[in-house]
Amino acid sequence: MSYLSTTDFTEDQPFVDRFERMLRGDLDLSWLDAPRERVTCRPENARRGLTFRDLDVGSYGFTDMPELIRENRSFAPRGAAMPEGLPDLQAEVNRKSEVWAYNVEGYYEEAMTRQWNATTDIPWAELQSVELPEDIGKAYAQLLTFLTEVEMIATDVPAKWMGRLNADFFEVKNFIATQAMDEARHAEIFRKRALSTGWGLMRASAQNEFNLKFLRDADSFAEASLALHLQAEGMVLTLFRFSEYISPTEGDKKLFRLVMQDEARHVGYGMQHLKWVLDHFPERREAIHHHLDEAENFVFGGGYATEVLEPFIILSGKGLKKENIAEGVRITNAFQLKQADEYFERLAKCGLPERRERSRLWKMIDLRKQTMAA
Amino acid sequence: MAYYAEKNFFEDQQLIELVTNILSGNLTLEWYTAEGGRVRARPSDPRRGLTYEDCNLGPYGYDAIPEFVRNRYSMAARGSVLVSKLPDLGYTINRRSDVWSDNVVALYEEAKARRWAPAVDVPWAELTAGDSVREAAMAQLCTFLEEVALVAMEMPSKWVFSINQEFLELKSFLCAQMIDEARHVEAWRKRALTSGHGLGRASASAEQALKELLSAETYPEASLGTNLLLGSFVLAMCRAIAALAETRADRLLATLAMQDVARSVAYGVGHMRYHLAHQPGKAVALAEYLDRTEHVVLGIAGSPEFLEPVVILAAGSVDRDRLAAGSRFARRWYASALEEYFERAAAVGLPRRERSRLPRLDV
Numbered sequence: 001m002s003y004l005s006t007t008d009f010t011e012d013q014p015f016v017d018r019f020e021r022m023l024r025g026d027l028d029l030s031w032l033d034a035p036r037e038r039v040t041c042r043p044e045n046a047r048r049g050l051t052f053r054d055l056d057v058g059s060y061g062f063t064d065m066p067e068l069i070r071e072n073r074s075f076a077p078r079g080a081a082m083p084e085g086l087p088d089l090q091a092e093v094n095r096k097s098e099v100w101a102y103n104v105e106g107y108y109e110e111a112m113t114r115q116w117n118a119t120t121d122i123p124w125a126e127l128q129s130v131e132l133p134e135d136i137g138k139a140y141a142q143l144l145t146f147l148t149e150v151e152m153i154a155t156d157v158p159a160k161w162m163g164r165l166n167a168d169f170f171e172v173k174n175f176i177a178t179q180a181m182d183e184a185r186h187a188e189i190f191r192k193r194a195l196s197t198g199w200g201l202m203r204a205s206a207q208n209e210f211n212l213k214f215l216r217d218a219d220s221f222a223e224a225s226l227a228l229h230l231q232a233e234g235m236v237l238t239l240f241r242f243s244e245y246i247s248p249t250e251g252d253k254k255l256f257r258l259v260m261q262d263e264a265r266h267v268g269y270g271m272q273h274l275k276w277v278l279d280h281f282p283e284r285r286e287a288i289h290h291h292l293d294e295a296e297n298f299v300f301g302g303g304y305a306t307e308v309l310e311p312f313i314i315l316s317g318k319g320l321k322k323e324n325i326a327e328g329v330r331i332t333n334a335f336q337l338k339q340a341d342e343y344f345e346r347l348a349k350c351g352l353p354e355r356r357e358r359s360r361l362w363k364m365i366d367l368r369k370q371t372m373a374a
Numbered sequence: 375m376a377y378y379a380e381k382n383f384f385e386d387q388q389l390i391e392l393v394t395n396i397l398s399g400n401l402t403l404e405w406y407t408a409e410g411g412r413v414r415a416r417p418s419d420p421r422r423g424l425t426y427e428d429c430n431l432g433p434y435g436y437d438a439i440p441e442f443v444r445n446r447y448s449m450a451a452r453g454s455v456l457v458s459k460l461p462d463l464g465y466t467i468n469r470r471s472d473v474w475s476d477n478v479v480a481l482y483e484e485a486k487a488r489r490w491a492p493a494v495d496v497p498w499a500e501l502t503a504g505d506s507v508r509e510a511a512m513a514q515l516c517t518f519l520e521e522v523a524l525v526a527m528e529m530p531s532k533w534v535f536s537i538n539q540e541f542l543e544l545k546s547f548l549c550a551q552m553i554d555e556a557r558h559v560e561a562w563r564k565r566a567l568t569s570g571h572g573l574g575r576a577s578a579s580a581e582q583a584l585k586e587l588l589s590a591e592t593y594p595e596a597s598l599g600t601n602l603l604l605g606s607f608v609l610a611m612c613r614a615i616a617a618l619a620e621t622r623a624d625r626l627l628a629t630l631a632m633q634d635v636a637r638s639v640a641y642g643v644g645h646m647r648y649h650l651a652h653q654p655g656k657a658v659a660l661a662e663y664l665d666r667t668e669h670v671v672l673g674i675a676g677s678p679e680f681l682e683p684v685v686i687l688a689a690g691s692v693d694r695d696r697l698a699a700g701s702r703f704a705r706r707w708y709a710s711a712l713e714e715y716f717e718r719a720a721a722v723g724l725p726r727r728e729r730s731r732l733p734r735l736d737v
Contacts, residue, residue: 002589002590002591003585003586003588003589004586005582005583005585005586005669005670005673006582007579007582007673008669009579009583009669009670009672009673009676010668010669010672010731010732010733011669011731015579015672015673015676016672016676016733018676018678019672019676019681019733020733022676022678022681022682022685022701022704023681023701023704023705023708023735024698024701025685025689025694025697025698025700025701027678027682027685027686027692027697028678028682029682029692030678031514031574031575031678031679031682031683032507032510032514034574034575036571036572036573036574037572038570038571038572039567039570039572040503040567040568040569040570041564041567041568042498042499042568043498043499046499048493048494049491049492049493049494049495049496049498050492050493050496050498050564050568051493052560055563055564055567057567060567060572060573074576074581075521075524075525075576075581075584076521076576076581077517077520077521077524077563077566077573077576079572079573080517080521080573080574080575080576081573081574081575081576082575082576083575083576083577083578084578085578085579085582086576086578086581087581087582087585089585108556108560109491109493112491112492112493112557112560113491113493113494115486115489115491115553117423117486117487117489118424118486119422119423119424119425119483119486119487120422120423120487121423122423122424124416124417124420124423124424125417125420128414128416138406142405142406142408145451145454148451148454149449149450149451149454150449152449152539152542152545153449155534155545155549156534156535157535159530159531159532159534159535159549159552160531160535162527162528162531162532162552163528163531163532167524170524170559173524173527173528173556173559174527174556174559174560176531176552177527177531177549177552177553177555177556178553178556180531180534180548180549180552180553181549181550181552181553183549184545184546184549184550185486185546187542187546188426188546191429191451191542192415192424192426192429194451195413195414195415195429195431195434196414196415196416196424197414198412198413198414199409199412200409200410200411200412200413200434200453201410201434201451201453201454201455202405202408202409202410202454202455203404203405203408203454203455203457204448204450204451204454204455204456204457204460205457206457206458206459206460206461209448209449209450209460209461209463210379210380210461212448212449212461212463213377213461213463214377214378214379216377216463216464216535217376217377218376219376294378294379297379297382297383297384298379298383300383300384300389301379301381301383301386301389303383303389303390303392303393304389304392306392306396306401306402306404306405307404307405309393309396310396310401310402310403310405311405313396313401314401322399325399325401326399329397329398329399332397333397360384361384364384
């Protein structure tokens with residue numbers, strides 16, 4: 001048996017007696033006297049409604065939250081009076097800079113207001129009227145199979161960490177909850193689209209699954225976030241943008257635009273988190289580089305995933321003929337270079353400009369650029 | 375780092391040759407002949423869009439998920455063609471009837487369709503802060519509900535990582551539960567902090583009880599404890615707040631929260647039905663779980679941090695005569711919440727009326 005409450009309430013006679021007294025109108029009202037900071041929060045901008053930023057006041061706010069959470073180890077809402085007897089929830093992450101991000105409260109609010117519905121927000125009936133040629137249909141179904149496969153990792157990984165974070169970081173926990181829902185929606189929309197192409201799902205990707213396992217097994221939230229939000233989702237964001245460009249129909253372009261806005265938010269959190277870590281916990285810099293060394297090794301190994309690279313070439317070139325493939329290769333080359341450039345640019349903006357010098361991935365990309373130029 | 379790639383790919387000549395070849399236009403097309411089965415999902419009702427039910431087709435459908443998922447431990451999409459060397463991602467919940475419910479697909483679709491955003495969907499500007507004891511009671515009640523929602527948000531997050539990816543629709547529903555509860559954490563906190571009283575006091579008894587619920591050892595126990603048992607009482611709490619609300623904002627807040635919680639309760643009921651229909655032998659163990667765990671709702675619903683504010687909100691003041699009227703409301707509330715829980719438990723095959731140690735009240 002796991003945790004048992006310190007008392008069995010049905011056998012706790014003083015508790016039962018008090019329960020019955022309350023139900024006779026005999027109240028103790030000691031909670032009314034609990035010391036508290038009296039505040040009245042109001043929407044600063046009526047059109048935006050009441051946001052978490054409007055609640056950033058005194059002991060209730062996130063600005064004054066200390067770097068180390070030493071007092072609250074329970075589910076007591078931040079700023080609430082804490083009586084004796086609160087349990088220890090065994091939170092493993094109690095340092096703000098291990099989870100916090102600039103503007104996390106903004107990302108959360110944006111996520112809540114920009115939820116969309118994969119069932120109704122795509123013109124499914126319209127998509128049915130477009131018959132894709134075999135080469136495009138199969139290539140698209142294969143790309144969608146890959147996307148279906150990878151999306152839920154970004155649910156599982158943050159969800160794994162949610163319960164390990166101190167409850168005082170509830171804005172981060174709430175953001176994680178929105179991300180979990182975003183990713184469920186992405187897995188749903190890619191699956192539905194694959195099943196509506198007429199080709200069904202195609203081949204799973206072992207190479208990509210190794211990468212997913214790496215993401216699942218990170219040792220710390222900061223490492224998990226670095227590899228997931230910034231590196232993996234950052235690269236997927238570029239992939240979505242190009243996928244919108246090469247999409248076979250207008251409905252598909254809309255699909256990619258919707259997932260892109262969610263993905264951009266996740267990448268935004270990842271970037272602002274890394275920035276926060278480097279600003280407030282600089283001794284982690286070396287650990288970050290070590291984690292990226294291995295993360296980039298997996299990225300480079302992604303070359304074995306022909307079930308991603310080749311459909312992308314076919315979709316980009318719009319077919320399997322020689323001239324189509326040549327055009328597809330040209331666009332795919334541009335996409336891959338852009339993907340790498342954006343990744344290193346994001347790292348530099350977060351305060352890790354030296355990554356380019358250290359990275360073997362960067363060296364390989366640089367080599368490829370030189371070869372292409374020659 | 376716990377997991378490393380099988381090799382240093384930067385020094386893998388075979389990989390470099392493969393990619394160079396493909397980018398020279400020589401595609402392998404190994405994947406081109408892989409087909410999991412040709413289907414074409416179509417919206418059965420275009421007004422509803424393309425639902426998961428419309429995608430319940432052949433090997434891709436959730437009807438095709440076997441009771442025991444033995445050969446799929448990766449994140450490969452259900453129905454896709456498996457290849458060799460797919461890694462084991464470490465799922466520990468691989469039995470369908472441990473998690474499934476016949477209504478889970480519809481509940482997931484409903485969750486998306488009924489999304490709301492506390493920041494903008496509650497008319498916060500209509501609320502007026504004040505020194506009244508009523509507002510103080512509301513602040514305390516919302517502090518309590520924020521505490522409960524934090525736990526309700528963690529429960530699905532704790533399990534989703536361990537559940538096999540084959541149960542995609544179920545995992546998606548757990549994600550919907552997470553965002554629902556995040557919304558409740560937000561909404562109750564915002565309501566408390568508009569009261570003019572700040573947050574109230576955390577509840578030691580409720581938190582002890584919630585920690586016991588959160589620590590359930592198996593997913594069926596966790597779902598029974600959180601969705602059906604706790605959910606029944608939280609649903610009744612939201613209904614009480616809606617009934618006692620004096621403003622449109624409070625009524626809306628409570629009813630919006632209520633519709634989210636009702637989904638969790640509906641899943642809890644459906645899940646237990648499915649679980650016990652497929653694993654009838656588990657009824658004994660789950661009844662014993664309730665024998666030892668049911669007391670937690672007394673620690674939650676009987677905590678002064680919840681019950682006293684309810685009495686005051688129903689009374690409208692702390693005058694002795696009015697408190698008597700408020701306490702009658704609270705008695706009726708507890709009795710009907712308990713009754714509803716007993717009815718749900720009986721409906722899933724776990725009769726509790728005779729067996730439960732929870733106190734009964736004459737109302």
